[in-house]
Amino acid sequence: MIEIHTREEGVYTITSNSTKDLFGYIYENSFTLLDLNINTIQSDGNSHYNYQFKMALHRPANISFILIVTTTQAFEQGDFSIIVHGPSIVSIRHRSEISFFS
Numbered sequence: 001m002i003e004i005h006t007r008e009e010g011v012y013t014i015t016s017n018s019t020k021d022l023f024g025y026i027y028e029n030s031f032t033l034l035d036l037n038i039n040t041i042q043s044d045g046n047s048h049y050n051y052q053f054k055m056a057l058h059r060p061a062n063i064s065f066i067l068i069v070t071t072t073q074a075f076e077q078g079d080f081s082i083i084v085h086g087p088s089i090v091s092i093r094h095r096s097e098i099s100f101f102s
Helices: none
Strands: 002-006 010-018 022-027 040-044 054-059 063-071 080-085 091-094
Touching (some): 002 010, 010 022, 040 054, 063 080
Antiparallel strands (some): 002 091, 010 054, 010 080, 022 040
């Protein structure tokens, strides 16, 4: 789980970079691991170069949202990076708690 906090209102573009085929899911408040499509604001798997995700979404100022990154293969792991472009700097932090279940 990755929490992204915006400081200014505007359109933010989130892209992944990895040697793995990645999917990204964005949630406003909560999600469930039983079905990652429930409560998603947006998701993407292969719209960017080399099987990476790229999502653009309008976000208000001073709001956080959750990004879940997963692979297409079960139990596959590997390094990845997330790049966020927008009208201002965002804060990004890794969240390991499971308190976001709905």
